[in-house]
Amino acid sequence: MMESAPKSDRSRLTYKRAERYYHVTTSSRNSMMLGSAWLDYKCDWGRRHVNAPHQRSSELGSVNVRIAELFHSIQGEGEFAGTSSIFVRTTGCNLRCWFCDSPDTSWKPQGELRPWREILSDVLDIACEHVVLTGGEPLLQPEIVPLSQALRRAGRIVTVETAGTVSRLVEADLMSISPKLTNSTPRDTSRWRQRHERDRLRYRVVAKLIESARYQLKFVVDQPEDLDEVVQYLRGLPQISKDRVWLMPQGIDARELAERTKWLAPAADHLGFQLSSRRHIELFGHIRGT
Numbered sequence: 001m002m003e004s005a006p007k008s009d010r011s012r013l014t015y016k017r018a019e020r021y022y023h024v025t026t027s028s029r030n031s032m033m034l035g036s037a038w039l040d041y042k043c044d045w046g047r048r049h050v051n052a053p054h055q056r057s058s059e060l061g062s063v064n065v066r067i068a069e070l071f072h073s074i075q076g077e078g079e080f081a082g083t084s085s086i087f088v089r090t091t092g093c094n095l096r097c098w099f100c101d102s103p104d105t106s107w108k109p110q111g112e113l114r115p116w117r118e119i120l121s122d123v124l125d126i127a128c129e130h131v132v133l134t135g136g137e138p139l140l141q142p143e144i145v146p147l148s149q150a151l152r153r154a155g156r157i158v159t160v161e162t163a164g165t166v167s168r169l170v171e172a173d174l175m176s177i178s179p180k181l182t183n184s185t186p187r188d189t190s191r192w193r194q195r196h197e198r199d200r201l202r203y204r205v206v207a208k209l210i211e212s213a214r215y216q217l218k219f220v221v222d223q224p225e226d227l228d229e230v231v232q233y234l235r236g237l238p239q240i241s242k243d244r245v246w247l248m249p250q251g252i253d254a255r256e257l258a259e260r261t262k263w264l265a266p267a268a269d270h271l272g273f274q275l276s277s278r279r280h281i282e283l284f285g286h287i288r289g290t
């Protein structure tokens with residue numbers, strides 16, 4: 001069922017307030033317009049699958065989350081691809097994928113510490129039902145928990161995007177987990193190469209996360225050989241349903257994504273997995289704020 005974004009008294013403030021703090025770019029405004037034409041908000045779906053556990057939070061305190069950016073754009077990947085969404089991009093990551101598409105949060109982390117309540121307020125000023133807590137690795141930051149709880153209490157549909165290496169009882173309507181394959185390993189010999197290899201796979205963490213909410217697993221696929229590794233990985237988590245697995249081409253420009261999609265699409269079909277777009281890159285290129 002198509003449903004429009006929630007109407008609130010705050011809706012008229014949508015961009016003005018956001019612009020004060022963040023770069024809501026021309027392209028992200030365009031994305032909102034495009035989004036309203038395409039998108040299926042899936043509101044009913046989101047609310048029917050609410051089952052994340054509660055936990056005590058530090059809501060009464062005033063504590064910070066380090067964020068790189070907050071912006072309004074289109075979700076480009078996975079089940080909610082095409083959905084108008086607000087993104088809270090935390091900065092800091094315990095991995096260092098060589099192909100990281102948000103190096104400002106990993107290789108060269110940037111951003112500011114902000115009280116989570118202030119972030120909440122800025123998100124709620126934007127009339128958009130879907131909120132994506134992403135990174136970097138958002139689960140590294142404890143205050144992502146009260147932020148997620150408050151967002152859901154406010155009626156927002158929350159997606160948490162994580163690499164599945166950190167366990168934290170965050171609340172989500174969709175737990176979007178992207179376990180990293182060997183194709184992600186840094187190609188140099190820095191200490192990050194060793195740390196990355198040590199930390200990138202955490203089966204127990206992923207098992208816990210998929211129990212906490214509806215989930216999707218997204219694998220970044222670079223070469224056809226990676227597909228065997230995906231199948232092998234999933235043998236370690238037999239409870240994962242194939243139709244919750246998405247294969248996503250590696251790449252940060254539309255041409256290379258299209259090239260990889262040529263062989264990835266039939267392979268995903270053959271294996272019984274979903275094919276994920278990276279629609280934000282197709283639409284806007286690889287730029288911040290989209």
Ligand code: SF4
Pocket residue numbers: 093094095096097099100101102103105106135136137163180
């Ligand atoms: S896990 Fe994600 S944010 Fe971290 S380095 Fe890899 S791609 Fe970048």
